[in-house]
Amino acid sequence: MAGVELAIGNGLLGVGAGLAIGLGAIGTGLAQQQIIAAVFGAIVEDPKQFGKGLFFILLPETLVIFGLVIAIMLMGRM
Amino acid sequence: MLKPERMSKLFVVGPKSTLPKVVSRLHELKIAHLIEHKKDEFDLCAPLENFEKLSSMLVQVRSITSYLNISDGKVAIKKFKIPELEEEINALKEKVTNIIEETKKIGDEVAIISEQKKILTLMSLFLQVSPEDFAKSKYISQYFGYVSDPNIKEKLENITDRFEISILKLDKKFLVAIFVDTSYAEQFGKVLAEASFSDINVSSTNGLKGKSIDLFESTLMKEEKLIKRLSEYKYKLEKIAQEHSDRLLSAEKFLSIEAEKAQVPLSFGSTKEAFFLRCYLPKNDVKKTKGELMKSGNNKLHIIEEPLGEEEDIPIKLNNSKYIQNSEFFTKLFALPKYDEFDPSALIAYTFPLFYGFMLGDVIYGLVTFAVFYYLKKKFPVGKDFFNMMLAASFGAIIFGFLYGEFAGLELYHFWIERTHDFSTLMMISILAGIVHVNFGLILGFILEYKHHGLVKAANSKLSWIILQVGGILFLGPLLNMLTVPKPLFYAGVFLFVLAVLMLLKGEGFIGVMEIPSILTHIMSYARLMAVGLASVFIAVMVNDLITFLFHKGILFWPLALISLLIGHTFNIALGILSPSLHSIRLHYVEFFSKFYQGGGKDYEPFGAEKQKSLI
Numbered sequence: 001m002a003g004v005e006l007a008i009g010n011g012l013l014g015v016g017a018g019l020a021i022g023l024g025a026i027g028t029g030l031a032q033q034q035i036i037a038a039v040f041g042a043i044v045e046d047p048k049q050f051g052k053g054l055f056f057i058l059l060p061e062t063l064v065i066f067g068l069v070i071a072i073m074l075m076g077r078m
Numbered sequence: 079m080l081k082p083e084r085m086s087k088l089f090v091v092g093p094k095s096t097l098p099k100v101v102s103r104l105h106e107l108k109i110a111h112l113i114e115h116k117k118d119e120f121d122l123c124a125p126l127e128n129f130e131k132l133s134s135m136l137v138q139v140r141s142i143t144s145y146l147n148i149s150d151g152k153v154a155i156k157k158f159k160i161p162e163l164e165e166e167i168n169a170l171k172e173k174v175t176n177i178i179e180e181t182k183k184i185g186d187e188v189a190i191i192s193e194q195k196k197i198l199t200l201m202s203l204f205l206q207v208s209p210e211d212f213a214k215s216k217y218i219s220q221y222f223g224y225v226s227d228p229n230i231k232e233k234l235e236n237i238t239d240r241f242e243i244s245i246l247k248l249d250k251k252f253l254v255a256i257f258v259d260t261s262y263a264e265q266f267g268k269v270l271a272e273a274s275f276s277d278i279n280v281s282s283t284n285g286l287k288g289k290s291i292d293l294f295e296s297t298l299m300k301e302e303k304l305i306k307r308l309s310e311y312k313y314k315l316e317k318i319a320q321e322h323s324d325r326l327l328s329a330e331k332f333l334s335i336e337a338e339k340a341q342v343p344l345s346f347g348s349t350k351e352a353f354f355l356r357c358y359l360p361k362n363d364v365k366k367t368k369g370e371l372m373k374s375g376n377n378k379l380h381i382i383e384e385p386l387g388e389e390e391d392i393p394i395k396l397n398n399s400k401y402i403q404n405s406e407f408f409t410k411l412f413a414l415p416k417y418d419e420f421d422p423s424a425l426i427a428y429t430f431p432l433f434y435g436f437m438l439g440d441v442i443y444g445l446v447t448f449a450v451f452y453y454l455k456k457k458f459p460v461g462k463d464f465f466n467m468m469l470a471a472s473f474g475a476i477i478f479g480f481l482y483g484e485f486a487g488l489e490l491y492h493f494w495i496e497r498t499h500d501f502s503t504l505m506m507i508s509i510l511a512g513i514v515h516v517n518f519g520l521i522l523g524f525i526l527e528y529k530h531h532g533l534v535k536a537a538n539s540k541l542s543w544i545i546l547q548v549g550g551i552l553f554l555g556p557l558l559n560m561l562t563v564p565k566p567l568f569y570a571g572v573f574l575f576v577l578a579v580l581m582l583l584k585g586e587g588f589i590g591v592m593e594i595p596s597i598l599t600h601i602m603s604y605a606r607l608m609a610v611g612l613a614s615v616f617i618a619v620m621v622n623d624l625i626t627f628l629f630h631k632g633i634l635f636w637p638l639a640l641i642s643l644l645i646g647h648t649f650n651i652a653l654g655i656l657s658p659s660l661h662s663i664r665l666h667y668v669e670f671f672s673k674f675y676q677g678g679g680k681d682y683e684p685f686g687a688e689k690q691k692s693l694i
Contacts, residue, residue, distance in 0.1 A: 054656075055664060059668070062599070065603070068605070072501045072502065075501075
């Protein structure tokens with residue numbers, strides 16, 4: 001029985017890790033979608049904004065990175 | 079190095095007779111950032127007397143160069159004698175404008191003729207119709223144009239038979255020429271409108287006499303002649319442009335400098351007989367500049383160094399060694415520091431390549447990006463600073479590549495960390511880098527705050543964050559089962575944590591307390607050092623797996639393997655340039671700068687110096 005429980009536990013950890021990255025990525029995507037639209041608007045107005053725009057697009061990537069950190073921490077407990 | 083160049087403020091007074099010479103000298107020195115005088119009890123100084131003449135000459139030269147299509151070339155600045163130059167410009171202007179006006183006239187004629195040609199072509203389709211038929215008449219209304227209704231003739235016959243019509247089918251429409259007694263004009267107009275009649279404007283052929291076909295031929299000949307004349311004029315213009323381009327360009331440069339000099343007294347103050355000016359300049363140059371100015375003003379000037387005020391908007395001249403000057407690009411992209419702030423260029427210059435290298439960390443990729451940026455640097459000298467930074471970053475990637483033992487995703491040996499397996503070590507190093515970097519920022523912030531607002535304020539708003547971290551680790555670590563510490567240390571942690579919160583409340587108010595989680599997220603954010611790197615490695619590994627798979631499938635699959643090798647790794651290198659560099663600079667801007675840097679300084683723009691071209 002203990003082995004089964006361990007297997008279920010590990011499985012749940014895996015699901016958790018997947019959720020952490022997946023949901024983080026969705027969050028990043030949702031945020032980036034709006035930022036990218038705005039940035040492209042700005043670039044059309046003034047192409048010099050390209051560098052700054054690219055940088056703003058990157059800001060929400062923190063979310064998925066946190067997801068990855070949590071996932072790695074969970075994997076460590078498997 | 080960590081601070082912008084120290085500046086001084088000079089106050090110069092002198093008799094107006096010395097003004098031209100002083101201005102000239104200032105322009106040559108290219109060192110004084112002039113402060114505009116606002117009109118108070120002292121009036122603004124008038125521009126030098128030849129200002130209007132110079133600027134009108136400048137406008138003329140520019141209009142000539144634009145007529146002649148002379149683009150900006152590299153020419154040496156020459157000295158000109160102004161009266162002679164004026165004569166030369168006037169003569170040239172007359173010549174050029176004459177030609178331009180002629181060509182314009184001919185152009186208009188050509189436009190009319192091509193319009194006539196169009197109408198005549200259509201008219202000549204009806205043998206019996208000529209432009210004369212459309213001359214204005216009291217008794218006859220004429221219609222010439224297209225209709226869509228093929229039965230137009232029948233419909234018009236219902237009204238009267240006192241009219242003439244010619245119809246010709248062209249594509250899907252019908253070209254018609256109709257002549258009718260004016261008394262029926264209204265009814266005809268209605269019927270034609272129903273047949274969606276679209277009128278052809280024949281006004282340009284009014285007055286032409288003869289048969290359409292003959293007229294058409296004669297217009298063709300006329301057009302040919304005109305075009306020939308046009309090209310003759312064009313050739314003349316080109317010849318003038320060739321002859322005068324160098325001289326015009328250097329005259330333009332000379333005049334714009336002279337006009338700038340003549341105009342600059344507008345930012346000085348004046349009394350009836352004297353002028354005065356204020357300017358910033360680097361402290362080190364004060365002595366030399368004073369001497370030079372004195373000489374130019376025949377020792378009739380009075381120059382004093384004024385003390386700098388607290389709130390003054392002092393222009394910023396960054397003062398860094400050659401290598402660090404490259405990273406000023408990143409500082410400027412964010413914002414120039416204020417006069418009292420630290421100039422973070424020196425810090426970015428080393429940590430940017432370090433972070434980039436840590437993320438990309440691949441010998442082959444590093445070599446490729448090095449080559450790419452070396453090429454770009456040679457090709458686009460404007461972006462030299464940025465490309466130099468990226469060269470340093472690529473060098474960092476090569477070094478870390480050797481440390482990881484990675485060559486285009488292949489781990490050839492294990493020396494330090496095995497990136498594809500040892501995630502947690504990689505993460506620990508990343509977070510540790512975050513702790514060091516963020517706290518370094520806090521210390522810089524503490525120093526600034528201490529200088530400006532004293533120890534208490536500095537401790538409350540900056541040191542508190544550091545205490546908060548120590549307390550947090552000792553107190554939250556055991557609670558989250560991540561750390562075991564002896565009981566007394568745990569209580570000390572609680573105490574420090576509470577103390578830090580109270581200090582924050584005092585130093586930065588409620589907002590500061592609300593921001594407490596941000597210190598954790600800022601440090602955790604450095605996990606991207608690991609994450610971006612891992613993404614890059616795993617893409618490389620996947621590409622390599624695919625290639626190996628295809629390679630073992632047999633010789634037929636080898637071309638496919640080669641293609642995947644090229645596409646896969648090119649794609650990954652492109653990502654490897656974009657992602658690590660942006661993430662690296664983001665760590666500086668968001669996590670690091672927020673601890674001590676606001677920016678918003680004004681650029682140092684000495685009078686006479688040309689504005690340097692750059693990417694931003």
